[in-house]
Amino acid sequence: MKYLLLLFAVSIAALSFSSFSEKKVVSFQQKSTPMTRGKVIYTQYCLPCHQADGGGVLHLNPPLIKTSYVLGSKVTLVEILTKGLNKGVEIDGDSYTNPMPAQNLTDQQVADVLTFVRNSFGNKASAVSAAEVKAIRAKLK
């Protein structure tokens, strides 16, 4: 009986230890998903203009919430990030007067930040891979 109890205690300890180490692995993995990497890039490069909630600034910088750009063509998105945009998009009847500068980001960074934007702020759209960004950029003049 005593022996059995000990076994029980040991197995519980082992179990909790394994779940503990599993957690550690999970949090390590979290750091390197496209979403978490994308969030870091968003915070550094996009947040100043498009804001923490992706809602933009009335009349100056457009929102990134369910716009036809964000949910639409990856080609257009990669082009906007690579070349910048200064044409005056119209979203829900409002226009925005700031220019968007070209972003000096790697293919991987563009993929991550676009994946983040397309799946944050209430958006739901397919992820963007670095290979896709590379292929699109190769075709941009």
Add this chain to the structure above:
Amino acid sequence: MNMKYNKLILGFSLLLLGYSCSKAQSNDAHLTLPQGFKATIVANDLGRARHIAVTPEGDMYVKLNRLKDGKGIVYLQDTNHDGIFEKQTSFGDYSGTGIYLKNGYLYASSDNSVYRYKLNAQNQVIHPDQPEKIIEGLINRRQHESKSIVLDNAGYIYVNIGAYSNSCQEKDRQNESMGIPGCPLLDSAGGIWRFNADKLNQTYGDGIRYATGFRNVVGLDWNQQDNSLYVMQHGRDQLTMFPKYYDNEKSAQLPAETMYKVVEGTNGGWPYSYYDQFQHKKILSPEYGGDSEKEYKGKADDPIMAFPAHMAPNGLLFYTGNQFPEKYKNGAFIAFHGSWNRAPLPQEGYYVVFVPFKDGKPTGDWEVFANGFAGVSQVSSSRDAEHRPCGLAQGPDGSLYVSDDSKGTIYKISYQK
């Protein structure tokens, strides 16, 4: 009368009571004000209400930045004299920011022209569909496009023409892009132009560049006490594009938003310099070789007052009324639209401040006068703010009006002894 009927009446009157209570309540603006002041909402849902002008009769003209039902100017009247504008009529097929009343005319601007409308004896527009175009062809390249206007007492109109750039970089708002030498856009923008208020179809050649080196001015007013123009400049954004000298927090707090007295030839220093409110001096811009400490030695005037960075001063008004206590007389009210550019710090502004003045000089520091427009205690994203103060006007009884271009609310602030 049976019980059921009685109950129905009771229920109905309770409903009415509730309705009238909520109606009375909804006029209270819930702003934080100094002791003795009260704010009411006098109009709602007007759209993108920018600058405002009040007639001696107490009616109001509101310029809209986006057409509403195809119109860009709203005329508000309080025909039953209950303090609320219940009558609205609209005219003008252009959007814009500027609006001003002077000498029997209503002046209003689009983003590239200035129009005027003759008024009748009650200061009502006689021909809403036939404005006279007095100025045309002003630069509008989307950025800093609004044309704020004010008139002096000598027949001139002053028009802000904002710079279509943040800091005159080779590549606008691009990291480490340097400034264009001799910033050429100053020839046609980035300053205050003066035109004749009575001549039709003027353009650049007909006016003078009255003041230069102003990136973007939205709030401006004519100070009747010293008969001069005063302007509020929107300081540049994104010093963090030069991360060697500015981290995000430094860039969030620099440069100052600034107030200038403007005479012919005044130079605000943009894009070559900006005003650092911590070092109390003009600093050479990083685009032109600055390192956040080198003082700017070129030609530029000092502001007469500096405010925290990025708060976007959109309205300026010198108070000439008799309703407010003595300290407010001839002082300046400034409507700060509120910042978007202060992350990682909380956003600032979204309030109206007061600066005491005498004979054209500030006599004390600025203080927050009316707060609570945002409706939340902290704004981290600009959209958190429910309302954003924009235009200011003084009513014939000495009340102060504030417009909000986010929801189109008009506030009236009055003092009761």
